Amino acid sequence: MRVEGAQNRGEETGLRYFILCDDDLPFYFVGPNFRQEIVFLCEDSRLQKRLIRRGAKCRCGRLKGQALYQRLKICSTDRIGVFIRNEKARSAILQAIMQYTDVFAITLVVERITKARSGASTHPRVRAVSMVELVQNGFINELEKTVSASRLRTLRSIFHEQERVLLLLQYDPDPDGIASALAMRTLLGRNKLSAPIATLGRVTRPENLAMLKLLEIEVIEIGAEELESYNRIVLLDVHPSHFREELPPVHVIIDHHPESENAVCLFKDIRPHYGATSTILQEYLHAGEVKITQKLATALLYGIKTDTLLLEREAIENDLKAFSALYPLANHRLIRRMERPQLPKEDLNVLSKAFQQPAIFEDVICVHLDDLTREDIVPYIADFCLEVEGIEWAVVSGVYDGKVVVSARNYGTTRSAGEMLRVAFSPYGSAGGHRSMAKAVIPLDALDAKDAKDPRRFVRTKFLDVYQAALKNLPPRSADENGGKKD
Ligand SMILES: [Mn+2]
Numbered sequence: 001m002r003v004e005g006a007q008n009r010g011e012e013t014g015l016r017y018f019i020l021c022d023d024d025l026p027f028y029f030v031g032p033n034f035r036q037e038i039v040f041l042c043e044d045s046r047l048q049k050r051l052i053r054r055g056a057k058c059r060c061g062r063l064k065g066q067a068l069y070q071r072l073k074i075c076s077t078d079r080i081g082v083f084i085r086n087e088k089a090r091s092a093i094l095q096a097i098m099q100y101t102d103v104f105a106i107t108l109v110v111e112r113i114t115k116a117r118s119g120a121s122t123h124p125r126v127r128a129v130s131m132v133e134l135v136q137n138g139f140i141n142e143l144e145k146t147v148s149a150s151r152l153r154t155l156r157s158i159f160h161e162q163e164r165v166l167l168l169l170q171y172d173p174d175p176d177g178i179a180s181a182l183a184m185r186t187l188l189g190r191n192k193l194s195a196p197i198a199t200l201g202r203v204t205r206p207e208n209l210a211m212l213k214l215l216e217i218e219v220i221e222i223g224a225e226e227l228e229s230y231n232r233i234v235l236l237d238v239h240p241s242h243f244r245e246e247l248p249p250v251h252v253i254i255d256h257h258p259e260s261e262n263a264v265c266l267f268k269d270i271r272p273h274y275g276a277t278s279t280i281l282q283e284y285l286h287a288g289e290v291k292i293t294q295k296l297a298t299a300l301l302y303g304i305k306t307d308t309l310l311l312e313r314e315a316i317e318n319d320l321k322a323f324s325a326l327y328p329l330a331n332h333r334l335i336r337r338m339e340r341p342q343l344p345k346e347d348l349n350v351l352s353k354a355f356q357q358p359a360i361f362e363d364v365i366c367v368h369l370d371d372l373t374r375e376d377i378v379p380y381i382a383d384f385c386l387e388v389e390g391i392e393w394a395v396v397s398g399v400y401d402g403k404v405v406v407s408a409r410n411y412g413t414t415r416s417a418g419e420m421l422r423v424a425f426s427p428y429g430s431a432g433g434h435r436s437m438a439k440a441v442i443p444l445d446a447l448d449a450k451d452a453k454d455p456r457r458f459v460r461t462k463f464l465d466v467y468q469a470a471l472k473n474l475p476p477r478s479a480d481e482n483g484g485k486k487d
Contacts, residue, residue, distance in 0.1 A: 015077060015078070015079065016039065016077075016078045016079070017034075017037055017038045017039070017078075017079045017080075017081070017140065017143060018038070018039050018040075018041055018072070018074070018078060018079070018080045018081070019038055019039075019040050019041070019080075019081040019082075019083055019139065020040075020041045020042070020063055020080065020081070020082045020083065020084060020093060020097075021040055021041070021042050021047075021083045021084065022042060022043070022044070022047070022083075022084050022085055022086065022089070023047065023085065024047065024050055024051055024054070025083070026040070026081070026083040026109075026139065027040065027051060027054060027056055029083075029134050029135065029138070029139045030138070030139045030140065031138055031139070031140075034138075034139070034140045035055060035056055036055075036057070037140075038056070038057065038139075038140075039057045039058070039059060039072075040056050040057065040058040040059075041058070041059050041060075041061065041063060041068065041072075042058065042059075042060055042063075043060065043061070043062060043063055044060070045060050048060040059072065063084075063089075063093045063096065064089075064092050064093055064095075064096045065096065065100075066096070066099075066100040069096075069097070069100045069101050070100070074097075074100075074101040074103060075101070075102065075103070076102045076103060076104055078101075078103050079103075079105055079107070079143040079144070079146070079147060080097060080101075080103050080105070080106045080107065080143075081106075081107040081108075081109065081139060081142070081143055082094060082097070082106060082107065082108050082109060083109040090108070094106070094108065094126065098123070098125065098126075103125065104125050104147075104150050105125065105127070105143070105146040105147040105149075105150045106125050106126045106127070106146065107126075107127055107128075107129055107142055107143050107145075107146040108126055108127065108128045108129070109128075109129055109130075109131065109134060110128050110129070110130060110131075111130065111131060112130045112131070112132070113128060113129075113130045113133075124150070124153055125150065127145070127146040127149050127150075129142045129145075129146075144283075145286065145287050146287075147287075148283050148284055148286070148287030148288075149287040149288065151269065151284070151287075152187065152284050152287055152288045154267060155187070155252065155267050155284070156187070156188065158232065158251060158252060158266050158267055159188050159232055162231040162232045163194075163231055164194075164229065164230045164231045164232070165188065165190060165194060165195040165230065165231065165232045165233075165234065166195070166196060166198055166227065166230040166232070166233050166234065167181040167184055167185060167195055167196065167197045167198065167234050167236060168198055168199070168200075168227075168233055168234065168235050168236070168238070168250075169181060169197065169198070169199050169219070169235075169236060169237060169238060170199065170201070170237065170238040170242055171199060171200060171201030171202075171242075172199070172201050172202065172203060172204050172205065172208075172375060172376055173197075173199050173201075173203050173208065173219055174205070174208055174237070174303075174306065174307075175207075175208060175211055175299070175302045175303045175305075175306045175307075175338075176237050176276045176277050176278050176303040176304070176306060176307040177236055177237035177238065177277065177303075178197065178203075178208070178211060178212070178217060178219065178299065178303070179278045179281070179296075179299035179300045179302065179303030180236040180237050180254065180277040180278050180280075180281045180300075180303065181197040181234075181236050182197070182217060182295075182296055182299050182300075183278070183281035183282070183284070183285060183296060183299075183300060184234060184236060184254070184281060185197070186285065186290060186292075186293075186296055187281070187284055187285060187288060187290060192218055196218070196220050197217065197218065197219050197220070198219065198220045198221070198222045199219055199220075199221060199222075200221075200222065200223070200224055200243065200245060201221070202221055203219055204374050204375070204376055205374075205376040205380070207306075207338055207339065210337065210338045211299070211302060211338045214334050214337055214338060215295050215298060215299055215334065216295075217299070224243075224245035224246070224247070227247060227248050228248050232251045232252070233247075233248065233249075233250040233251055233252075234250070234251065234252040234253075234254070235250050235252070235253045235254070235255065236254055236255070236277060236281075237254075237255055237256070237257075237277040238255060238257070239253065239255060239257060239259060239260065239263060240253070240263045241259075241260050241261050241263070241430075249264075249265070250263070250265050251265055251266045251267070252265060252266060252267045252268070253265055253267075253268045253269070253270065254268075254269045254270075254277060254280055254281070255269075255270050255271075255277055256270070256271050256272060256273075256274040256275070256276060256277050256279075256280065257270075257272065257433075257434075258270075258272040258418070258432070258434075259272075260432060273316055274316060274318060274319065275304065275307055275308035275315035275316060275319040276303055276304045276307035276308055276319060276322075277303070277307075278299075278300045278301075278303035278304045278307070278322070279304055279318050279319045279322040279323075281300065282300055282304075282322035282325065282326060283318065283322065286325065292326070292329055294329060294330065294331050295331075297326045297329035297330040297331075298329075298330040298331045298334055298335060300322070300326050300330075301323065301326040301327060301330040301335065302330075302335050302338060304319055304322060304323050304326070305323075305335070309383075346373075350369055350372065350377055351381070353369065353370070354367050354368075354369050354381055354396075355367070357456075358385075359460055360388075360391070361464060361467075363390060363391055363392035363393060364391070364392070364393040364394075364395065364463075364464065364467060365385050365388055365391045365393070365394050365395070366395045366396075366397075366459065366460045366463065366464075367381060367385055367394070367395075367396045367397075368396075368397050368398065368455065368456035368459065368460075369381065369396070369397070369398035369399070370398070370399060371399050371400075372398045372399060372400045372405075373400075374400070375398075375400045375401070375405055377398060378396050378397065378398045378400075378405045378406070378407045379396075379407040379437075379439070381396045381407075382394045382395070382396040382407035382408065382409045383409060385409070386409045386410070386411070392410055392411055392414070393408065393409070393410045393417075393467070394407075394408065394409045394410070395407075395408050395459065395460075395463050396408075397455060397456070397459040399444070399455055402443060402444050402445070403429070403441050403442060403443050403444060404429075404440075404441070404442040404443075404444060404447075404455045404458070404459065405439070405440070405441055406421060406425060406431075406439065406440040406441075406442070406459055406463075407437075407438070407439055408420065408421050408433075408437070408438045408439075408440075408463070409436065409437050410436050411436065414470075415467075415470045416434075416435045416438075417433055417434065417435060417436055417437055417438035418432050418433035418434050418435065418437075418438040420438070420463070420466050420467065420470065421433065421438040421439070421440045421463075422438075423466045424440070424462040424463050424465070424466040425440035425442055425462060426440075428442040428443075428446045428447060429441050429442035429443055429446055
């Protein structure tokens with residue numbers, strides 16, 4: 001079974017929400033922002049008229065029959081909430097939905113959770129919520145939680161009776177990946193022996209090493225040949241296409257990077273509009289009502305924080321929600337210690353060299369670093385360069401391990417950084433990313449002799465060509481737009 005990423009807003013994603021009701025109370029539980037996204041279904045034409053008068057979308061028909069569901073073409077991805085007060089009618093309607101549709105997430109509203117929760121939960125497609133939960137969390141959130149709970153069940157079933165599980169991260173794992181792996185291990189109820197966290201590379205960034213040390217997390221370094229010995233391989237915060245090695249089939253992918261090629265696996269949850277993979281995992285933990293320890297909360301909060309630059313970059317409402325849920329559980333003293341890592345002394349040379357020959361063209365700064373011992377210096381400096389006065393774009397390149405690594409950052413106000421790097425560099429290597437942050441990796445031997453000798457000039461020329469072409473397609477910016485962009 002394949003499960004695609006969950007999205008929250010029906011309007012953006014084509015997801016549909018239905019609430020079956022026998023009075024108008026649920027209308028008030030929904031909240032004004034979401035009322036347009038929901039279709040209410042009822043059996044009473046007077047109730048229908050009343051709801052429509054209030055601005056709701058409402059259809060009338062027999063809720064215990066097949067015809068209405070057929071007419072609406074109810075399908076597996078639709079979210080259904082059942083808000084029927086009469087208990088007998090409620091169970092008959094529930095039966096009808098299960099019989100006539102293949103919806104996999106049904107939220108059943110009950111007065112209070114007593115036996116009803118356990119009773120309803122015996123059916124995997126149904127989750128019961130109480131009126132109190134509905135008031136506290138909102139109808140849409142509860143419908144989404146049911147979807148997550150359903151997915152979580154599928155996800156867990158993949159690991160049933162599988163002895164060796166590997167949680168695999170990118171070559172130089174970052175806090176978002178590490179936290180996601182820790183959360184995944186918790187979701188599966190495993191430990192570091194039955195589900196080790198691994199990389200085919202090495203954790204190098206000092207702040208990430210600090211995270212591992214302070215939270216006592218182990219990331220093992222393994223070779224590609226060892227992958228075969230695991231029964232289940234989970235990729236977190238990374239796609240198969242990231243790897244230079246030929247991977248054996250992976251079983252699960254959970255990530256927020258846009259997919260460049262369609263990977264086949266048992267369970268895939270990719271949400272490119274999310275700021276962090278940690279957010280996706282937090283939603284699973286929440287849906288599974290799994291206890292989040294201080295260590296896990298600290299890791300996840302740090303993961304969201306670093307991937308979204310404290311919720312400023314590429315963050316969506318879900319990231320904010322996850323952040324607020326984790327905040328009271330986390331150890332903030334430890335996070336402060338992780339954020340102020342010690343930079344190795346030898347890096348000072350790289351830094352000082354970087355700023356001796358910056359090239360600035362209009363609002364673009366290009367900085368090149370020659371032979372690096374660490375790849376992560378490149379994005380580190382790119383983040384920093386974006387702080388330079390008047391700069392909207394930072395393009396930082398460096399040579400590491402026979403490759404040119406390029407990091408682009410912008411304030412997300414004009415062209416997509418991912419798209420720009422893709423156009424400029426994909427003929428030579430891998431390139432892509434988000435709207436405000438992107439990366440390219442080009443093997444030196446993919447370049448002709450002249451470019452390979454002068455990667456600084458190569459990167460600058462290629463990027464600026466694309467940048468200038470993009471500018472020509474843009475409408476001229478007005479005077480006041482040129483100021484205060486970075487607020
Ligand atoms: Mn991430």
